[in-house]
Amino acid sequence: MFSRPQNSLKQIAAKLGVSMTTVSRVLSGQAGKYRISEETATTILDYARKENFTPNPIAKGLRLRRTNTIGLVIADVINPFFAGIASEIANATRNLGYSLILSDSKGDLTLEKQAVELLWQRQVDGMIVCPASESFEHLARYAKERRPLVLVDQVSPEIGLPYVTSDNFAAGKMATAHLLEYGHKRIACLQGRPTTITSRLRVQGYAAALAGRGIAFDPAIVVGDSFDEQGGYLDTKLLLQSGRDVTAILALSDPLALGALRALAEEKRRVPEDVSIIAFDDQPFLAHLSPPLTTVAQSARAMGGAAVKILFERMRVADAAGDANNAGLLLPVSLITRKSVHKLG
Amino acid sequence: MFSRPQNSLKQIAAKLGVSMTTVSRVLSGQAGKYRISEETATTILDYARKENFTPNPIAKGLRLRRTNTIGLVIADVINPFFAGIASEIANATRNLGYSLILSDSKGDLTLEKQAVELLWQRQVDGMIVCPASESFEHLARYAKERRPLVLVDQVSPEIGLPYVTSDNFAAGKMATAHLLEYGHKRIACLQGRPTTITSRLRVQGYAAALAGRGIAFDPAIVVGDSFDEQGGYLDTKLLLQSGRDVTAILALSDPLALGALRALAEEKRRVPEDVSIIAFDDQPFLAHLSPPLTTVAQSARAMGGAAVKILFERMRVADAAGDANNAGLLLPVSLITRKSVHKLG
DNA sequence: TTGAAAGCGCTAACAG
C-alpha cells in the first residue's frame, strides 16, 4: 500500500549476513550485555540509521506485553482546565518515550466506561483518567487488579486508586476567608454540580470559613447545579430577583463567574462596588475582564505532571510486591487577588 | 501481572471444543460467510459476551497491518482553537471505531517531525496534522508515498496533501470591509507571525479590502511577529506611542486583541469610542469583555470534522488506484458583530 | 461446515 516497504529485522539480518537475534540485540542497546563485536554492532547500527529503521512497535508490543503507550480519558478537552492537564500529560509522557492514546468522554459516564475498557484492551501500560462524574465506582475493580491507573481532579480516596487533585476544601475556605476579611458577611455561593466531589469540598471549605467567624450557613444562598455560564447567569439572576441581600458571590468556576457577571450587569449592580465576586480556575482572560477578577488558581499543569509521575512509579512497581501505598496527592491552590473584591464598611 | 488473565482465541477454542479459526470467524462477524452452524456461533458469541472478550488489537494489528488507530499531531492543545479541533477529531474518530494517538508538538518543528515519524512507526492507519510552523516541506514525501495524511489550519495547497482550513483571505477581507463600512480609514493590523500562512492570507485579505476602497496599504501600521497577548500589548503600545493616527485595530488572534485592550487601557484610549477593534477566533469570553468584542469566527469543530471525513475517504481509497483528487477544503468564516466597532463620522 | 498450519515482526531461552 505504501511505496516505502517496511523492512524488518529479518531483512536486515539477511542483508548483513547475521542473525535476527543479533540485530535485535544491537538495536535494543544490548550489544554490550551480549558482548557483540564492535564491528558487527556498528555495521548494524549504521545500516539501521541509514535505512531509518526502528523495530515495529506492534510486534514488539505483542511479544513484550507492553506497548509503551499510556491512555488518557478526559472529561472534555475543550475545557481549558482539562486541556491544561492533557497538555502536560502529553508532554511528560512523550519525554518518557511513551505515546498517548486520548479519549474524550464528553462528561458522559457511559462513554467514560467504554473508553477505559477499550484502552485496557488496547494494552496500554498505564492510564490516567479524569472522571466525568461523581461516580467512579466502576473503576474500583482496577484497583483490585492492581492496574496502573491514576485519577485526576475528580477523585475519591476511598476507592483505593492513587490520585491527584487540588485541595478543594482549602480553596473554598481561602476564598471565603478573603471575602470575610474584606467585611463581607452575606456571601452567596454558585456551587456548580453539587453532587460533584470538587463542589462538595469547596462548599465545605466555604462553610468552614463561615463557621470560623460564627456566621450561619444559609442554604438559600448556596445555589446552582451546573458549572457552565448559563447556570451562573440563571442562578445569579434568581438570587438577585429573590431580593436576598448578598454582598459577594463565590463562583466555583470561571464560566459561572462569567454568567454571574452578565446577570449582575443586567440587574444594574456594579462589580465590585455593589457585589464582589471571586472566580475559580485562573484562565488568562480573567485578568482582562472589567473588573479583573480575583480568583482561586489551581495548576492544571502541576496536576498533569504529578499524575504522570505517580503513574510511572506505579508502573515501575506493578509486579514487584508493591504494597500499594496509596499515593494521594493534594495540590495547593492560591488566591490571585485582582479587582473584583470590594472592601466593606 | 494483572489478576484478570487475558484470555485468547486459543483458550476459548479449547474451552468450547472448537478450533481457533472458528472462534475467530464468528467473532469477526464472518459466521455467515463461512456458513458456521447457528449453534456453534451462538455458543461462541455467548461465551465471548459473558467473558467480555475482545480479540487482542495488538495481535490483530500485527497480522492485519492495520491498527484501527489515527494519529493527531497538534501545535498546542492548550490553545482553545486547537483544543476545539482536537475535541472534534477525538469524537469523530471514536465514533468510527478508531483510537486516537495524540502528540503535542508545542509549536516546535523538530518535535513535530519526530511526532509524525513516530506515529507512522506505530502503524497508525491515518494521520491528521496541524503544522506547527510555516514549513511543512518535510511532509511532502508522505504525499508521494500516498499515505493517508491530512493537513489542518496551517496548510499549503502546493504540497499535494489534502487539507482543510478556513478561508483566511476572506476572513481578513470581511473584517476590514466591516471597519471600512463604519467609516474607518486608518486601520492597523496586528498580524501575528507574518511568516505563517494564515497570517499572510489574512493580511492579503486586509490589503484587498483596502484596495477596494482605494486606500493605500501602509506597512507602518501592519505590525507584530507573534500571536500572543504579550505581542499584542507591545505592538499596540508602540503603535500608539509612535503617534500614528489609527482609528481601528484588526487583531489576528484573541490573545492579540486582549493585549491590545490592555495597551489601549493604559494609554487611556476608550474602546470603541477612540479606537475600534476586531478580534479573530471567537472564544466564549470575548462576549464578556467590556466592550464585548466583534470578531471573526472560524469553526474549529467544523475543521476537525471535515479533516476526519477527508482522512477516512483517503484511507478507503488508499490502495485503490485513487487518482488522488486533492481534496482541499476552504471553510467559510463569519463575522460576529458585538460592541467594539464604533461608527465614524 | 470446520480445522491445521503458516506467518505477521519481534524477543528470549537455550545452546553453542
Add this chain to the structure above:
DNA sequence: CTGTTAGCGCTTTCAA
C-alpha cells in the same frame, strides 16, 4: 560472541 527456535494472539490460505 552468535545463532536456532519457540511463541506472543491473531487471520487466512489450504485442505478436508
